[in-house]
Amino acid sequence: MKRIFFRRISFVAAAMMLALTMTACSLSDSSKSISKSISSPSVSLSKSSSPKKKYIAEVQDFTAAFIRSGGSAANLRDRIGEMAQKAGVSDWTADGDTWKAIGAGIAKAGYNATERDAFLMNLEPNAAQHKWIFKGYGSYKP
Amino acid sequence: MDLQRLRLVQALKAAAIAAAASRWTAVSPAARSTALAAVLAVLASTACADTGDTGRAGLAAGGRVEFLHIEANAGDSSGGHAALCFNAGAEAGAAGDGACFHFQHSHGGLIGLTREHRIEVEHGYRVIGNRTIHALELAIRASEYEALLAAFERRYRLEESQTELLIELEKDVAFLDLVAAAARRRDAGGADAAADTSALRIPGTGYFSATEGRHAPSSSRASFGDGAGAGAGTELVDRGLLDRFAASTGEEIDGLPLEPSTRLPAADRSAPAPLWRGPARAWRERIAARTAIAVMRGTLQPRDAMLRTPQRAEPLDAQEIAALRRWEQRLEAVAARLVGSGQSSHGYAALVALARLHAVRASLSSGRLVVLDVFSESAPTISADVVRAETQAVQVLRDERYLDLDRERAAFFSADESSELLWSRLETTAALAADLDAAATHGVALRMPPDRPLPRASARSADLPLPSATAADATAAHARALRRLEHYRASLVAARGYDLIRRNCVTEIAEVIEEVMQDATQDAAQQATQTSLAPGTSTATAGSLNFVPFVSAASLWRSGRVLSERELPSWRRLQLEAMHAREPALRVALRETVVPAAHSYNAHDDDPVFALFTDRAPALRPVFGAVNIATGLVHASVGTLSAPIDGGRRLRRGLSGVLFSLPELAFIGLRKGTYPLAPLGWLPAAEH
Numbered sequence: 001m002k003r004i005f006f007r008r009i010s011f012v013a014a015a016m017m018l019a020l021t022m023t024a025c026s027l028s029d030s031s032k033s034i035s036k037s038i039s040s041p042s043v044s045l046s047k048s049s050s051p052k053k054k055y056i057a058e059v060q061d062f063t064a065a066f067i068r069s070g071g072s073a074a075n076l077r078d079r080i081g082e083m084a085q086k087a088g089v090s091d092w093t094a095d096g097d098t099w100k101a102i103g104a105g106i107a108k109a110g111y112n113a114t115e116r117d118a119f120l121m122n123l124e125p126n127a128a129q130h131k132w133i134f135k136g137y138g139s140y141k142p
Numbered sequence: 143m144d145l146q147r148l149r150l151v152q153a154l155k156a157a158a159i160a161a162a163a164s165r166w167t168a169v170s171p172a173a174r175s176t177a178l179a180a181v182l183a184v185l186a187s188t189a190c191a192d193t194g195d196t197g198r199a200g201l202a203a204g205g206r207v208e209f210l211h212i213e214a215n216a217g218d219s220s221g222g223h224a225a226l227c228f229n230a231g232a233e234a235g236a237a238g239d240g241a242c243f244h245f246q247h248s249h250g251g252l253i254g255l256t257r258e259h260r261i262e263v264e265h266g267y268r269v270i271g272n273r274t275i276h277a278l279e280l281a282i283r284a285s286e287y288e289a290l291l292a293a294f295e296r297r298y299r300l301e302e303s304q305t306e307l308l309i310e311l312e313k314d315v316a317f318l319d320l321v322a323a324a325a326r327r328r329d330a331g332g333a334d335a336a337a338d339t340s341a342l343r344i345p346g347t348g349y350f351s352a353t354e355g356r357h358a359p360s361s362s363r364a365s366f367g368d369g370a371g372a373g374a375g376t377e378l379v380d381r382g383l384l385d386r387f388a389a390s391t392g393e394e395i396d397g398l399p400l401e402p403s404t405r406l407p408a409a410d411r412s413a414p415a416p417l418w419r420g421p422a423r424a425w426r427e428r429i430a431a432r433t434a435i436a437v438m439r440g441t442l443q444p445r446d447a448m449l450r451t452p453q454r455a456e457p458l459d460a461q462e463i464a465a466l467r468r469w470e471q472r473l474e475a476v477a478a479r480l481v482g483s484g485q486s487s488h489g490y491a492a493l494v495a496l497a498r499l500h501a502v503r504a505s506l507s508s509g510r511l512v513v514l515d516v517f518s519e520s521a522p523t524i525s526a527d528v529v530r531a532e533t534q535a536v537q538v539l540r541d542e543r544y545l546d547l548d549r550e551r552a553a554f555f556s557a558d559e560s561s562e563l564l565w566s567r568l569e570t571t572a573a574l575a576a577d578l579d580a581a582a583t584h585g586v587a588l589r590m591p592p593d594r595p596l597p598r599a600s601a602r603s604a605d606l607p608l609p610s611a612t613a614a615d616a617t618a619a620h621a622r623a624l625r626r627l628e629h630y631r632a633s634l635v636a637a638r639g640y641d642l643i644r645r646n647c648v649t650e651i652a653e654v655i656e657e658v659m660q661d662a663t664q665d666a667a668q669q670a671t672q673t674s675l676a677p678g679t680s681t682a683t684a685g686s687l688n689f690v691p692f693v694s695a696a697s698l699w700r701s702g703r704v705l706s707e708r709e710l711p712s713w714r715r716l717q718l719e720a721m722h723a724r725e726p727a728l729r730v731a732l733r734e735t736v737v738p739a740a741h742s743y744n745a746h747d748d749d750p751v752f753a754l755f756t757d758r759a760p761a762l763r764p765v766f767g768a769v770n771i772a773t774g775l776v777h778a779s780v781g782t783l784s785a786p787i788d789g790g791r792r793l794r795r796g797l798s799g800v801l802f803s804l805p806e807l808a809f810i811g812l813r814k815g816t817y818p819l820a821p822l823g824w825l826p827a828a829e830h
Contacts, residue, residue, distance in 0.1 A: 034522050034590040038538060040265045040822045041546075041574060041591055051553075052563055054239075066294060071413045078417030079303065088566025088595035090491040091476055095562070 014115045055087040056101045060136075061103025073122035076102075103136025205229075209651075210242070211276040212267045213712070216802040216813035218602030223267065224647045227260050227277075228291050243294040245650040250631060253650060255298045261825070268712050269820040275710040285778055286658070287378075293658045298347050303414035304634060307407075310418040311627040317342060317422035318400060318623050321608050322616035329394035329613040339606040344426050346493030347433045348519060348599025349500070350442040378679040379482045384439050387484050391432045394486065398424055398609040400619035421609075421619070429606055430489030434481050437496050444500035448515045448599060450576035454544055455551075457509050462555045467558040473499040489553050494597055498565070510549070513572040516591065518598040523587040528746055528818050529531030530585040538821040540578035547571045569596040662739055713817060713824055717742040718758070735759065735766075741816045747791065751777040751799035756811045767806025 034087075059080060063122060066076050084092030092098050106116050116137060125133055161712040225244035240260040248254040258266070267273050282290070324337035402420040409415075436442040458466065473495050480492035497514055504512040529536055550568040557564055574591055581588050592598040611619070639645065711719070721730045721742070734740045735755050745751075753773040754766040778796025785793050802813045817824075 034524055034588075035270045035818050035820065036262065036266045037590050038524065038574065038578075038588055039270065039542075039820050040262050041543075041570070051567060052561065055563060061295070062299065065292065065299075067295070069413055072416075075414070075416045079299075079414055082303075082306070082417065086594045088563045088570070090494045090566075090596055091480065091562060093488075094476070094479070095493070099565075119723060 020103035035140075051087075052097065055084075055089075056097055058087075059083060059098055059101035060105040060108060060140075063102050064108035067106060067109035067111065067119070073119055073124075077123060094128070096128075096132045099125065099132035100139070103138075104140040106133070107137045107140035108142070115141030156273045175461065183786055188591060205282055205284045207280045207282045207290065208286060209278045210270075210280070213273040213275070213814075215271055215273050215816065216798070221642075221646075223273075224651060225263055226290075226294070226295075226651055227263070228287070241291075241294075243298065243651075243654075245647040249308065249638045250635075251640055252305070252634055252638045253645055253647070254301050254305060254638065255294070255650070256299045257294075260345055261822070264710065265820070265822055265825055268710055269824045270817055272712045272714050272814045272816050274712045274715060277708045277710060278708070278755065279705045281705050289658045294655050295653055297411075300411060300414050301638065303416075304409055304638075306631060307415040307418045308627075308634060310420055310423060311623070311630055313422040314402070314418075314420040314623040315620065315627050317425060318616060318620035320612050321421075321611060324608050325611055325613040325616040328610075337608055338604045340602045340604040342422075342426075342606070343518075343520070344429050344433075344606075345518070345596075345598045345599040346430055346490045346497065347491065347601040347603070349445055349448045349497035349597065350433060350437050350601070351441055351445050362468070377661060379438055379478050381439075383437055383482065383484075387481070388432070388435045388439065391428055391435060391486065392607065395425065395428045395432070395607050396610050398428070400609065400611055400616060401622070402626075406630060409630060411637075420623070424486075425609070427486040427489050430493055431481075431486040432489070432607075433601075434477075434489055434492035434496060437493075438477070438481050444497060446504075447511050448497070449501055449504055450515050450573050451508070451510055451512050452544070452547060452572045452575040453579050454540075455511050455547060455572070455575070458505065460728055462551075463506065463509075465555045465560070466506055469565065470499065470502045470506065472560050473502060492781055497597055498569075501569075513569040513576075514597045515599060516570050516573045516595070516597045517577070517589045518592055519602070520601055521589040521592070522550065523589050524818060525747070526585055526587045528748075529588055531744055531746065532819040533585075535817075535819040535821060536578065536582045536588075538823060539819060540575065540582050542821050542823060543571060543575040543578055544641075547575050566595040569597070616644065659773070687818065712814060713820065714742050714815060716824075716826070726742045731758065737815075743817075745815075746818055747795065748818055749795075749816055750774070750802050750813060751795045752803060752813060752815075755815070756806050757814055760809060760811070763806045763809050763811055767803050770803035770806060771800050774801075774803055 062079070062083060063076065066079065071079075080098065081092055084090075084098055086093065089095050089098065106119060111119060120130065122131065123133075206229050208227045210223075210225040210227060212225065214222040223244065225242045227240070227242040229239055229241075241262045241704050242258050242260050244256055244258075244263070245253050246256050248256075264275065265649045268275055310427065320337050320339065320342065327337070372538055398421060402418065403424075404416060404419045407415050433442065437444070477492055477495040477499060480488040480495060501512050501514050547568070550564070550571045554561065554564040554568045570591055580586050608617075718730065718734060721734070734742050737743065737745055737753055737755065740755070743755075751774050752770045754769055756763045756766045756770070759766060776796070777799060778793055781788075781790065781793030781796045805812055
């Protein structure tokens with residue numbers, strides 16, 4: 001009897017707490033976000049690992065996952081552009097590291113040379129980009 | 143292994159069905175409390191099945207997963223919060239690398255996945271948010287670790303792309319509204335047919351002006367023209383070509399299609415949403431390209447007012463000056479290539495290169511590091527009042543950012559070749575350090591850095607050219623854009639709409655885990671996956687209180703699948719512990735309970751009003767709560783009178799003070815106070 005009473009009390013208390021506040025879970029646009037971005041900007045975090053290496057690995061992994069999920073080449077190009085800007089690369093279409101990482105991602109997705117070439121037909125890289133992709137594809141080590 | 147998973151999936155579903163079919167109190171407490179635990183324990187139990195070991199021997203190297211239960215605080219996540227972290231504390235480069243995933247109540251009532259580094263999470267919640275975190279290490283296997291990490295990454299990218307698309311659809315509506323208004327005025331033959339475009343933001347355009355730069359004294363003027371049309375810009379790109387591009391860009395803007403060039407995708411979970419190519423984006427790209435051409439032609443000048451110098455940074459040395467000269471040459475080549483390509487999609491990148499060229503030339507001219515003011519003109523701020531009240535914290539923050547600056551400076555200048563990525567980091571860090579200089583010296587407001595480390599300032603131009611559509615066409619296009627927005631928003635809300643009980647930070651973590659689990663059992667348990675769960679109805683949390691973070695953590699612990707638990711005390715608790723070590727306990731208790739007297743906390747406008755901390759005195763909580771309610775009421779009463787002056791700020795603080803004091807009457811303490819300016823160094827050194 002006592003247990004049931006306390007169970008009901010705890011339920012009522014929890015329900016009251018939630019009903020009163022109605023903001024379970026964090027808000028993404030709270031004032032805390034401003035404080036955080038000033039106090040611990042993401043640029044200050046990669047103390048031990050190279051930010052460039054991290055970016056290259058991200059592009060490579062994203063490309064591989066994207067290809068495996070059947071995403072289109074045009075969509076990949078757009079998404080990589082967004083990723084590059086978030087890393088601080090505005091001129092990403094001429095950034096060799098980005099295209100080499102895309103090439104490595106194609107290899108990581110398990111595409112053979114024929115599949116790779118078919119994919120590149122849709123990705124439509126220019127000559128320099130094409131060269132970088134091949135370099136990244138060839139240098140990928142699982 | 144598969145059979146064991148199948149049994150657990152079935153057990154989960156049975157528990158969920160039972161819970162849904164019954165009243166809350168009628169469900170067995172064990173079924174309720176272990177529902178979430180079962181989901182998270184599935185992975186662990188399969189590991190144990192393979193090894194016959196229920197402890198650490200079942201773990202694969204490098205696969206460490208922690209469930210964080212973050213205690214509640216007033217206002218932001220007052221029901222508590224939850225996160226799942228991968229390989230925190232592991233060596234850099236390890237899979238996951240300290241990534242934490244947590245679902246936040248975000249844009250337009252959606253719940254969205256956030257990915258942050260573990261240090262950011264701890265700093266954000268333990269220090270700024272002043273909440274204790276309970277970190278529960280879960281038993282997990284290497285292959286499942288990889289699958290889980292990949293699933294969270296996939297979900298993160300997917301939701302990020304969907305949110306970006308939603309924002310772009312909103313921009314289409316705002317843009318077409320303006321186009322339609324301008325067209326109506328034009329059709330009506332109004333004298334002032336031009337629309338005020340100053341509300342539309344075009345990042346990168348804020349670094350140039352037709353008049354401002356020319357009159358500013360600067361020995362480093364990085365002019366691309368002399369205002370009469372002949373200058374350095376025309377040395378980089380043929381003058382005739384620039385003229386042709388200027389004309390063609392103008393024509394493109396004039397005849398810009400008001401319909402998107404891509405179809406609106408479904409808001410499902412099959413693949414990331416494509417980049418939305420709507421009229422607003424097309425217009426922004428063309429205005430950016432037009433601006434870049436104008437800079438090259440010399441009709442716009444770079445603005446000295448948009449340059450920042452971190453005053454405490456050392457002057458440039460000879461090696462750095464040599465590296466900056468190479469960077470200058472590269473920026474010239476980049477600007478020439480991008481503008482010379484004639485592609486409007488390169489407009490923003492061209493503006494960034496041209497603006498940076500100005501900053502680099504200013505650096506070379508002054509011998510000091512000069513960077514662009516990267517902040518958006520609409521960046522949220524921490525008010526000057528808070529900055530002035532927290533001078534000590536501001537100084538520590540400034541010192542921290544200067545240490546960051548030293549590191550980023552070394553990274554850029556020691557690289558074999560100039561790297562835009564490294565310059566972007568250096569630039570953002572230097573601009574933030576310069577802002578903190580100004581805040582520490584003059585007590586001015588602090589601005590929030592951009593979400594990506596690139597210059598984001600927009601010009602507030604009221605007279606930008608718009609497409610010359612008819613009023614009927616523009617109005618119809620606006621209506622269609624509005625329908626697209628409403629349709630997509632409704633689809634997203636259906637899939638990802640925040641719901642206090644059915645879809646929150648705990649239910650969503652459980653759902654991602656379930657997806658991984660179901661993928662793995664697909665072959666062995668086809669039938670089980672056929673009844674896959676709809677979003678927001680996770681079996682792990684349905685019909686129980688496991689959607690509440692602290693309940694889910696307790697459930698996990700009781701499941702026996704938690705390898706260890708660590709309590710990471712909040713910033714105020716850390717301070718109190720340090721005070722207890724050097725002062726009499728009674729003195730600390732008396733002083734630190736009373737808000738105005740406390741050394742561990744400064745009241746500020748972002749926190750609800752309260753007079754007494756109740757976290758260290760649970761038995762007296764109702765009494766303290768009554769005092770806090772009275773304080774809130776007094777504050778709200780005064781706030782009612784002062785509302786016309788302060789816009790109701792005091793009234794809101796008072797009322798929220800009353801609201802968050804009510805649970806204290808029932809012995810529940812939510813409010814702990816927060817620290818709006820908290821240096822990273824406040825986190826215990828061993829933990830970051």
